[in-house]
Amino acid sequence: MSTPFDEEAFRTEPEARALVSRIHELLREELRGEPVSLMEVCGTHTVAISRAGIRSLMPDGLKLLSGPGCPVCVTPLSEIDRAIGASTLPDVILTTFGDMMRVPGSQSTLEKERAEGADVRILYSPLQAIEIAEESPESQIVFVGVGFETTSPTIAATVVEAARRGIGNLSVFPFFKTVPRALDMLARVPGRPLDGYICPGHVSAIIGSGAYEPIAREHNMPCVVTGFEPLDILAGIVMLLEQAASVRAGGNAKVETQYSRAVTREGNLAAQAVIADVFQECDAEWREIGTIPMSGHEFSERYRAFDARDRIDVDVPAPAGPSGCICGEIMLGQKLPTDCPLFATRCTPREAVGPCMVSTEGACAAFYKYDRETTEVP
Amino acid sequence: MCLAVPGRIIEIDGQNAKVDFGGVTREANLMLMEDAAVGEYVLIHAGFAIQRLNAEEAEETLRLYGELARALEKDDERKK
Numbered sequence: 032m033s034t035p036f037d038e039e040a041f042r043t044e045p046e047a048r049a050l051v052s053r054i055h056e057l058l059r060e061e062l063r064g065e066p067v068s069l070m071e072v073c074g075t076h077t078v079a080i081s082r083a084g085i086r087s088l089m090p091d092g093l094k095l096l097s098g099p100g101c102p103v104c105v106t107p108l109s110e111i112d113r114a115i116g117a118s119t120l121p122d123v124i125l126t127t128f129g130d131m132m133r134v135p136g137s138q139s140t141l142e143k144e145r146a147e148g149a150d151v152r153i154l155y156s157p158l159q160a161i162e163i164a165e166e167s168p169e170s171q172i173v174f175v176g177v178g179f180e181t182t183s184p185t186i187a188a189t190v191v192e193a194a195r196r197g198i199g200n201l202s203v204f205p206f207f208k209t210v211p212r213a214l215d216m217l218a219r220v221p222g223r224p225l226d227g228y229i230c231p232g233h234v235s236a237i238i239g240s241g242a243y244e245p246i247a248r249e250h251n252m253p254c255v256v257t258g259f260e261p262l263d264i265l266a267g268i269v270m271l272l273e274q275a276a277s278v279r280a281g282g283n284a285k286v287e288t289q290y291s292r293a294v295t296r297e298g299n300l301a302a303q304a305v306i307a308d309v310f311q312e313c314d315a316e317w318r319e320i321g322t323i324p325m326s327g328h329e330f331s332e333r334y335r336a337f338d339a340r341d342r343i344d345v346d347v348p349a350p351a352g353p354s355g356c357i358c359g360e361i362m363l364g365q366k367l368p369t370d371c372p373l374f375a376t377r378c379t380p381r382e383a384v385g386p387c388m389v390s391t392e393g394a395c396a397a398f399y400k401y402d403r404e405t406t407e408v409p
Numbered sequence: 410m411c412l413a414v415p416g417r418i419i420e421i422d423g424q425n426a427k428v429d430f431g432g433v434t435r436e437a438n439l440m441l442m443e444d445a446a447v448g449e450y451v452l453i454h455a456g457f458a459i460q461r462l463n464a465e466e467a468e469e470t471l472r473l474y475g476e477l478a479r480a481l482e483k484d485d486e487r488k489k
Contacts, residue, residue, distance in 0.1 A: 040467075
């Protein structure tokens with residue numbers, strides 16, 4: 032049975048062709064062929080754009096940049112080392128989403144530690160950590176809490192449920208990041224290299240499109256909340272180019288929602304309430320970028336007992352990061368993966384040097400897999 | 410990491426739901442959804458329903474792109 036939400040409905044060729052044609056027309060006529068740079072700030076968008084071959088369909092002069100939208104890529108080395116260190120403790124069962132397994136710390140990975148006997152388990156849902164905690168009362172269950180606002184409410188809800196059941200042997204590393212603060216920081220980069228944000232679809236399903244209104248207003252930065260299918264992304268680009276043309280002609284930027292089947296202005300209020308109950312905002316370090324004020328979530332006073340940093344005593348070595356890697360500049364929209372001397376030479380998905388290559392949603396991994404041979408990258 | 414998949418709620422038992430993904434059924438938690446109802450389409454992420462989907466908006470979006478495609482086809486024919 033087909034539904035209006037089937038992915039095939041948003042992948043049809045005549046509609047894609049019309050949207051691509053409109054993109055070319057807008058750049059040529061409304062923007063007079065002057066260069067435009069748009070940034071997507073969601074790893075799921077990065078992969079979707081590369082997989083659909085959208086870069087190769089774009090006119091010369093239109094650059095699609097990948098921002099710091101992959102939670103795994105922006106998790107600092109010290110936090111990865113802490114999770115790896117915790118996994119080696121004899122009474123700990125370390126639980127995580129699969130994305131974290133191969134991310135290199137200073138000396139090891141979770142995958143290597145598991146091969147050497149550490150109890151590391153990949154979860155589909157954080158709720159599974161509660162089941163493990165109940166089955167193994169003598170162990171400490173630690174969840175590696177990585178993610179943006181799409182994921183953090185699912186972990187917050189898990190903590191609420193664990194507290195309700197009186198579970199005392201479950202804790203979480205709170206390595207969460209929030210998207211709007213990062214967009215605000217990137218919009219302040221001198222010289223204004225960006226003309227608009229392709230705002231994340233599922234983060235916005237939680238926080239609502241209204242969360243970007245201060246960014247559009249204060250930086251006159253076009254923002255379009257966009258879905259993940261090819262027609263969604265192409266239409267999001269059309270909407271951004273229309274706004275970019277208006278802004279260059281002296282108009283005001285605004286927030287628009289292409290992904291209106293899933294995103295409202297106010298977002299998911301129940302999820303926001305759970306986040307506000309369990310977490311509080313804190314400064315957060317973004318790997319290769321630095322500290323962005325109030326761009327992270329740590330536990331609120333009420334749920335502080337779940338903070339794994341207080342419960343699990345790990346010696347974290349001084350971080351030893353990869354040298355020669357330009358992931359930081361890539362995530363700031365200043366460079367493309369193909370600008371990196373290590374790209375596809377010393378740094379490949381099999382032997383990754385930097386975080387953007389090791390995560391499947393990193394810009395370098397997406398470029399390596401899909402764009403390397405099909406696109407002349409400027 | 411922010412992947413979420415649309416599915417249809419086919420059964421609700423307290424905070425747990427059975428969700429149909431085009432023939433495959435999985436459990437999902439409803440703690441983050443207010444007033445979820447059987448028959449609704451929702452986005453599922455990490456075992457939780459995180460937002461309901463709006464069929465009218467989906468249809469309107471597709472109708473708009475369809476119009477654009479037809480306009481382009483007419484334009485192409487005129488140029489021939």
